[in-house]
Amino acid sequence: MQNSNRRVFLMQVAAAGTALAAASSAHAQAKLDEKDPQAVALGYVADATKADAKKFPKYAADQKCSSCGLYQGGAAAAGGCPLFGTKQVAGAGWCSAWVKKG
Numbered sequence: 001m002q003n004s005n006r007r008v009f010l011m012q013v014a015a016a017g018t019a020l021a022a023a024s025s026a027h028a029q030a031k032l033d034e035k036d037p038q039a040v041a042l043g044y045v046a047d048a049t050k051a052d053a054k055k056f057p058k059y060a061a062d063q064k065c066s067s068c069g070l071y072q073g074g075a076a077a078a079g080g081c082p083l084f085g086t087k088q089v090a091g092a093g094w095c096s097a098w099v100k101k102g
Contacts, residue, residue, distance in 0.1 A: 031078065032087040048094035056096045066091035069099045
């Protein structure tokens with residue numbers, strides 16, 4: 001009987017671990033909403049061509065998240081940025097914190 005309880009327990013632990021990993025992965029993949037307060041404060045747009053050059057005169061046409069030193073997505077269409085926590089920014093996006101890769 002004790003062997004059966006141990007098996008049930010181990011199956012429950014495995015199922016819980018799988019569910020937790022799936023939830024964590026889904027959370028990490030959340031896209032940054034342009035209406036997010038931090039995004040608004042930094043002028044983030046998912047399409048750099050829509051950046052407000054009047055409000056953010058630092059903007060230049062060749063600046064995109066994927067060419068920013070803070071972008072952690074490599075060549076991916078979306079990736080992480082330490083300014084936005086676990087949310088993914090568009091590689092084609094832009095914000096006023098853009099910095100040239102060094």
